[in-house]
Amino acid sequence: MLPALAQFRVEVSGVGLTQLPIALVPFKGQDSSPQKISDIVQADLERSGQFRGVDASGQALDEASRPDLSLWRQRTADSLVVGSVTRLADGRFDVKFRLWDVVKGQDLGGQSYTVPQGDLRLASHRIADFVYEKLTGEKGIFSTxxxxxxxxxxxxxxxxxxxxxxxxxxxxxxxxxxxxxxxxxxxxxxxxxxxxxxxxxxxxxxxxxxxxxxxxxxxxxxxxxxxxxxxxxxxxxxxxxxxxxxxxxxxxxxxxxxxxxxxxxxxxxxxxxxxxxxxxxxxxxxxxxxxxxxxxxxxxxxxxxxxxxxxxxxxxxxxxxxxxxxxxxxxxxxxxxxxxxxxxxxxxxxxxxxxxxxxxxxxxxxxxxxxxxxxxxxxxxxxxxxxxxxxxxxxxxxxxxxxxxxxx
CATH class of the missing domain: 2.120.10.30 (TolB, C-terminal domain)
Known part of the structure; x- marks a missing residue:
């Protein structure tokens, strides 16, 4: 394989009629991770045209937290994604997340992935697929x-x-x-x-x-x-x-x-x-x-x-x-x-x-x-x-x- 020269950034333009407001809290530990997991997930979801991001700054939560959903209702989020990324002793990364339905006050589940550094983006895309499918009822395409x-x-x-x-x-x-x-x-x-x-x-x-x-x-x-x-x-x-x-x-x-x-x-x-x-x-x-x-x-x-x-x-x-x-x-x-x-x-x-x-x-x-x-x-x-x-x-x-x- 040749080194990857084609590095991309995503710029989204336009507004859909019915976009689901979603808050993605920066994943605990991602500042010391080579990939900003929550940013990748948010870019995926916004690019689909079905979601718009809600400001999630100033919050420290992970998949084990019990978030105060009334706070997120005030921020007009319909759903909330929280998680963490931890580097393991063998150099791999443990990525965990949880999805909350803010409106109904429900825990919609989550998953964890243990991946080498090179698969952190793939893990992020799989999180976006999980969220997309749970909230729209259709399969996500982010890990394609x-x-x-x-x-x-x-x-x-x-x-x-x-x-x-x-x-x-x-x-x-x-x-x-x-x-x-x-x-x-x-x-x-x-x-x-x-x-x-x-x-x-x-x-x-x-x-x-x-x-x-x-x-x-x-x-x-x-x-x-x-x-x-x-x-x-x-x-x-x-x-x-x-x-x-x-x-x-x-x-x-x-x-x-x-x-x-x-x-x-x-x-x-x-x-x-x-x-x-x-x-x-x-x-x-x-x-x-x-x-x-x-x-x-x-x-x-x-x-x-x-x-x-x-x-x-x-x-x-x-x-x-x-x-x-x-x-x-x-x-x-x-x-x-x-x-x-x-x-x-x-x-x-x-x-x-x-x-x-x-x-x-x-x-x-x-x-x-x-x-x-x-x-x-x-x-x-x-x-x-x-x-x-x-x-x-x-x-x-x-x-x-x-x-x-x-x-x-």
Whole structure:
């Protein structure tokens, strides 16, 4: 592993309609810890768009305390997180926390993690996941990972980072472009396209071991890999038989099976979460639009009708939403469509958005864009009201892909 150059800080902007007020008291002992646990948890929760922090200064509490909940009601907090971090003799850290419902006066439980120093951020993300799930009833995504590509000078790097962009580890570095990273549904492998042999070739990379294997290196272009949810195969775009068409290929390699039969360019396949449908981009109507078809092939139907140029589809895990990029008057803007109604909302005020990818709980989207003249990763709520910048230091940032829930 190369040293992590991409250090991020989180800046949250916007106000949601109904945010839950939560107080996070600085964890006892965290001043002498390498990570400020309560700060990481609070940043996670605020970035979700569901929470807003309440001032918790001047209080000294830990998970064993019985807090005076009337005080926190006066501070308008609906819930309260307290905890501690203790360095053990063997160098590991013991992280404990407890969550209180201030309104009902209830102890909502807590957990403890004993972790090496390098996992303090992960422990913080797991605390945020616990709090998020207890208070919203839905799974948190803070302990998941994202992959993205940076270009610095003439060097391209593929990074795997925490969902807040921190703790980035380089999976691959190359003098030639790396594009289209795509997570497998078990979170153990990344497929991507590398130009290291001076043409686009698809690899599959084991994230833990760093080992990789060649998946598609056929005549012409091999691009746009997308994992089937069962992990047994990938959809890819190949030009081996002439124009760019969609194929599936077994995850272990082998002979591709052709899915589309058109004289057009068909590319950028993505699977629905149930594996039954493939969404893709085609110019069969004269300009790039998003279509869908059965994952086994067959006649596609058109999905996008507003605008003359729509690319980069991403489907939410709950099947309700399609995110994509639309060219509107020369600007490239992130759009979110409710699939049942066909209603489309434009949710950014930037003009160079690219590569949207849904969080595994379908509540946030990560995308790349340009802000103040430099490339940045952003997350946004589906209504566009809460955005957070994951501000990187390692050159141009592009092509994020949000990984699945992690097995605990």
């Amino acid at each position: 990972r994202i992959a993205y590509v940076t270009k610095g000078g003439s060097r391209y790097s593929l990074w795997v980072a925490d969902a807040d962009g921190e703790n980035a580890q380089a999976a691959l570095a190359s003098p030639e472009p790396i594009i289209s990273p795509c997570w497998s549904s078990n979170g153990q492998q990344l497929a991507y396209v590398s130009f290291e042999s001076r043409k686009p070739v698809v690899y599959v990379h084991n994230v833990a071991s760093g080992q990789r294997r060649l998946l598609a290196n056929f005549k012409g272009s091999n691009s746009a890999p997308a994992w089937a949810p069962d992990g047994g195969s990938l959809a890819v775009t190949l030009s081996r038989d002439g124009g760019s068409q969609l194929y599936t290929i077994p995850a272990g390699g082998g002979e591709p099976r052709r899915l589309t039969q058109s004289a057009s360019i068909d590319t950028e396949p993505v699977y629905s979460a149930d594996g039954g449908t493939i969404y893709f981009v085609s110019d069969r109507g004269g300009a790039p639009q998003i279509y869908k078809m059965s994952a086994s092939g067959g006649n596609p139907t058109r999905v996008t009708f507003s605008g003359t140029y729509n690319i980069s589809p991403s489907v939410s895990g709950d099947g309700r939403w399609l995110a994509y990029i639309s060219r509107i008057g020369g600007a490239f803007k992130l759009q979110v469509m409710e699939l049942a109604s066909g209603n489309v909302a434009s949710i950014t005020d930037t003009t160079a958005d690219e590569s949207p990818s849904f969080a595994p709980n379908s509540k946030l989207i990560v995308y790349a864009t340009r802000l103040q003249g430099r490339e940045a990763l952003m997350t946004t709520t589906l209504d566009g009201k809460i955005k957070a910048r994951l501000a990187g230091q390692a050159g141009d940032i592009r092509e994020p892909d949000w990984g699945p829930f992690q097995k605990q």
